[in-house]
Amino acid sequence: MAMTRLARWAARSPAPVFAAIGPGRQAETERLLARPGLRRAATPRDAAILLVAGDLPGDTAEALSHVHDQLPHPRATLRWQADAPDAIAARIETAWRDICAGERDEDDHLPDEPPNAWKGIGPHGQGGKGMMGGTPYGRPMAMTGTDIRDGLRLDRYTARFGPFLPMLPPGLVLQVTLQGDVICDLDVQAPPLAQAADADAPDLCAARMLRLLGLDRAAHRVMHGQSARALWLRGAVPKRIGRIDGTSARDRLIAWLAGDTVSVAPPDLPALLHGAEWAEAMLILASLPPSALIRAARGVEAA
């Protein structure tokens, strides 16, 4: 009885949605997630519903399965094709009610096996061979390598980030090597998915940057056509980052907040991000209008 009461309360909370955004659907999806009955989850661990907007290209299928499997049970996937925003919002709310009632759940897409075969050898079942060798718990350990800043040869962590990372543009896959949180190596593995011109709308662009600055409420206000009402907005974005033909990330944020669209020449993406701290790199990416970013990433791929 207590459980069902808890479930009923839970069903009244905003539905936590993690969005995987397809080509041409970025603006629509971002506006959908700003609705009152929905909550934009920054990580699938916090979400119950995976919203797949549009037709995802075939090469993102595996990534989508990864994200899908990372959602805690019970969970549901909703595909958003041609529905009106009202209709999909209603579908999400129904799904969330069903999830809370325990009537809906999905199994993993991927097989339940570790990334590498491995058998524990330590006294508590831990470990691989030697100090750093083997694949303990299914993965090797990071190894040392050169650093670009201070010459300490500490571990390099290499991973592919994206295509469905909320702070990156949808579709962009970056293979990044980090030392600490500084980007030591960067490779664009897939460009962002094509987006229509409405993704460049000043309010959406401003909202993306505001969210990175920790101002979720201000982002909400901007998307509903109000003023941002935030303190220390300009000062928080370092002046020197993201300089592309005369405008910096800070200038572009100011322009967006004033309601102007910004167009910049497609920058040299790896050069812009190489050596940046992670926080700066994310600000730089968010300070580029999607159209410029897509052209920049395609240019890298063609080269």
Add this chain to the structure above:
Amino acid sequence: MQTVIVILGWTALAVLLARAMQPVADSTAPQAMPFLGGGTPDTHAWQRYHFRPYSMALLFVAFEMEMMFMYPWAVVFVSEGIKALAEMGMFLAILSVGILYGWREGIFRWQ
């Protein structure tokens, strides 16, 4: 006595509460993978992590010792009067030199 008992008591209570509220975790291999927006990592995330402001951390450890002297100083400040102010002023001035030096060397930035 009461201080120690209260602190131990709250700690024990919090541990019990947190244990009671968190059911045993359980998940499959694909579910357990670290979140990278669909991407995959090459290695474990635990690593010889390059903590960038390491010089700052060392400076901090040395500077923070001054607190040990400042607390008892604060208690006798009023009764010792201007002498206390002068002595602590000198002490902090000496330490500030170290901070200025560190600033000049740029240790408060990510190395």
Add this chain to the structure above:
Amino acid sequence: MTLIIVLLGAAALIGIGLYGALSQQSFVMLMMGLELMLNGALLAIIGFWSLYLGGMPEGQLLAIIVMAVMAVEMAIGFALIVAVYRKRQADMTESIGTLKQ
């Protein structure tokens, strides 16, 4: 009786610290051994001060000095480790020896 318990505990901490300082290959772990020995010293000082010296103010000052020594040891020790690692990419005690060459 309390003093004896405290001092025996301090002796045990110093013994464990000595074991660690002598046996650990890694410089960082060696420093943990040193810290543990200083911890034992701190415990002994607190015990003596409180139960044997009748609360001489110098006793408290000595405890503060022990802590300052720990901070200095840590700051300089780790700075050395950073410097050595920059040159040698290793943190083992053996690699300090090769610095002489």
Add this chain to the structure above:
Amino acid sequence: MTALLTLAVLATLLGGTLFAVALDRAYLPLLALFTRQRVETEAPDRLNRDLAPAWYLALAAIGIAVVPFAPDLALIDSPVGIVIWGSCEALIVLTVFLHGWSPNAPFPLIGAYRYAAIGLPVMLPSMFVLIAAALPAESLSLVAIVDSQREVWNVIRQPLGLPLFMVVALAMTLRGPMDYADAADIATGTSAEDSGAGRAVWQIARLAMLVSVSAIAATVFLGGPLGPVLPGPVWLWLKTGALMALTVWIGNRVARTTPSRMLTILWVVLLPLSFLHLLISGLIAL
């Protein structure tokens, strides 16, 4: 008396946390988390994963236990109350670090280290303003600090104190501009791999800490239980609630800069400011 004070601490913590949840409009989302599965990451440090939220919660309770509920009446009436709170702050940094370390995943790890970089130096202004408040009281005890504010509150006598302490409060409760552990650019950082009840407990502990920090600030700067007509605990609750609302408001309004920049600001702007604050407070106290 001790039993009564224990109850008062519990009531403050519980009521304050409920108020904090309301300020964040998080009642239903928190409840919903308890219906969700708790995912375990690859090869986590289970011990520290389970202990970190518990310690965070315990530190919040210890922080409130130091606060006097009426003049001369605190559960922990220690002669070194503000040093106990200082230890709590140091242990919070450690706890948040452990929370980010334990899941063995990249974003929590980055969040943990960022928080260590910011959380350590943030303690310096906090210690300076608390020591400045101890000067006129001639004691490190919070009871004495309340006593010293019978004529004029510290917020007037030492005007820089409260703003500096608010920065610390934001850092200790992982909020707004000082929320380097759970920033958006690392997908909520140390919480990125938390799900289900584990996530809920951490968020609850974080809100409980908001009560604790605000209660300390209310005691040190706003005279704690002092006030006309109403009984002491009520004044304390009112002041704590007001400071909680202020902290949440600031947290939602102020933008977060990059960690590297904030570190420089802490050492180069806030630390000299707290030196200045100490000097002014010292001259006034003499």
Add this chain to the structure above:
Amino acid sequence: MTDLMIALLTAFAVWTGWRVFRVDSMVRASFALMLSFVAVGAIGVLLSAPYIGVATVFMMAVEMMVMAIFMVMFMMNPAGLNPMVMVHQHRLSIGAGIVAFIGLSAAVLLSPLPSNPVAADTDVVAQLGHELLGPSMLIFETAGVTLLATMVGAVILSSRQGRFGSADEGSRPPGLTEGGDPAGRQPEGGGGHGHHHHEGH
């Protein structure tokens, strides 16, 4: 009651001190050491040294946080994912530890220790403050200078950019062939420690 708590806390301090060298994870090792310090601090509070006791917790929490950061930074296998033993002269060390313990214990047990506790009404914090500003003023200011020297020394040693250029310049041996890889130890692609070749130096 106080005696019992002190005995328990002492046992806890010793046990956590022992765990420091027995856990695989470096983070756990430094926090075990911190717990040992916390127990000592609590004993201090019980032994009417509230300031020293609580300040121990405060200082050591901060120092062990920094300790953990550096441990993870420079130790191989910092999280203990592979079981490991990294000791040398093990027997000798155990022997030395035991000898130290027995020797100190014997000294404690054999020497007379008349009881002379702190008077209950002493304001120990104020006493310490007067001591610092009065008789021990020189110690206090010397500590300031020492800490300054430590700060400057730590910065010089640890930062790369000094007045005389990069600290690691010339630290890598020249290549065996023109433009080739440097000779000497390379970061290993796998395998354990114990391969410290320093031919290049």
